[in-house]
Amino acid sequence: MRIPRGLAVSGLVLALSVCALAQPKKKRVLAVGRSTGWQHDAVSHGLATIWKLGQETGLWDTYIRTDTQLITKKKLPANGKNLDYFDAIFFYTTGELDMDAEQKASFLSFIKEEGKGFLGTHCATDTFYQWPEYGELIGAYFDLHPWHQLVQVRVEDRDFPATRHFPASFPITDEIYQFKNYSRDRVRVLMTIDPDSVDLTKKDVHRTDKDFAVTWARRYGKGRVFYSSLGHREEVWDRRDIQKMWIEGMKWAMGMTEGDASPRPKKGD
Numbered sequence: 668m669r670i671p672r673g674l675a676v677s678g679l680v681l682a683l684s685v686c687a688l689a690q691p692k693k694k695r696v697l698a699v700g701r702s703t704g705w706q707h708d709a710v711s712h713g714l715a716t717i718w719k720l721g722q723e724t725g726l727w728d729t730y731i732r733t734d735t736q737l738i739t740k741k742k743l744p745a746n747g748k749n750l751d752y753f754d755a756i757f758f759y760t761t762g763e764l765d766m767d768a769e770q771k772a773s774f775l776s777f778i779k780e781e782g783k784g785f786l787g788t789h790c791a792t793d794t795f796y797q798w799p800e801y802g803e804l805i806g807a808y809f810d811l812h813p814w815h816q817l818v819q820v821r822v823e824d825r826d827f828p829a830t831r832h833f834p835a836s837f838p839i840t841d842e843i844y845q846f847k848n849y850s851r852d853r854v855r856v857l858m859t860i861d862p863d864s865v866d867l868t869k870k871d872v873h874r875t876d877k878d879f880a881v882t883w884a885r886r887y888g889k890g891r892v893f894y895s896s897l898g899h900r901e902e903v904w905d906r907r908d909i910q911k912m913w914i915e916g917m918k919w920a921m922g923m924t925e926g927d928a929s930p931r932p933k934k935g936d
Contacts, residue, residue, distance in 0.1 A: 694727040694754040694921050701733055702790075703762030710759050712901040713788060717757055720914050727754070727917065735766050740773040750777045754921045755784030758791040759898070763798075775800060779888030784920030786913075789898040792846065805894055806885055807849035813871040814843040815899070819864035820881055823934060824857045827884065827926045829893065829916040833908060836861060842899035843881075845874050854883040855928045858895075876933075882912070884919065884928040891920045891928065 698717050700710040718729040730737070730748070738756070739749050750773055766774065777783045785804065787794075793809035795801035802808050817840045822833045843860055860879040867877065882895040893916040897903055904910070918924045 697753045698757040716904040758787045760794045761790045778890030782889035787894045806854040807846035810847040811871045819861040830857045844896040854885040858882040893920045
């Protein structure tokens with residue numbers, strides 16, 4: 668039976684409309700690679716990986732910037748985007764970034780009041796020491812890196828979306844941070860360093876509790892924060908298990924999946 672041309676066209680339009688409705692709207696991530704301190708060679712590779720993962724999954728578009736201009740609620744010049752355009756911010760940063768009072772207030776409100784996401788990698792905790800509200804947001808500050816070697820990572824939470832694919836422990840070679848202004852009362856620790864895999868007698872080791880967090884998540888007002896100190900080395904970004912961690916961490920931070928980020932004490936305490 669021959670279908671009338673007008674009916675066929677209408678059916679095609681309807682089918683395309685249904686497909687369009689079935690496709691979730693892609694999220695938008697503002698990825699900032701900016702340093703006023705130590706220069707990390709892997710910044711470009713890390714930001715490019717976040718971009719690639721968004722393209723491969725079809726879940727988000729990444730807007731890579733080497734400045735903080737778009738972190739504002741002010742109207743910018745033609746074609747300029749501000750925070751109203753984005754669903755999450757990703758930092759691979761160091762030092763005191765050039766953000767004025769309006770930008771800082773808008774940044775915090777973007778997460779705390781608007782319920783958007785913030786993700787930081789590696790030296791994002793080596794950022795904004797002179798802005799305590801940022802330290803509260805991200806959950807800790809960098810306090811040297813005693814080790815740059817092969818270590819064993821313990822996965823404390825194998826139910827959280829970003830870490831459930833890992834085994835109970837796994838080896839990785841990277842620059843390993845320790846933290847100050849850090850408390851398990853504020854963050855849900857997802858991964859830690861096995862203290863038996865490192866030399867605790869090194870002079871730069873400041874923590875005496877053997878609690879060396881690697882990855883954590885937390886709620887910040889209505890928003891969500893995900894951080895991992897891994898990522899100093901380019902080959903870390905190329906690991907499929909680490910890439911999956913960032914995919915799932917990004918989805919969680921943007922409210923696409925659920926996961927318990929309530930703080931809890933160290934296992935065995």
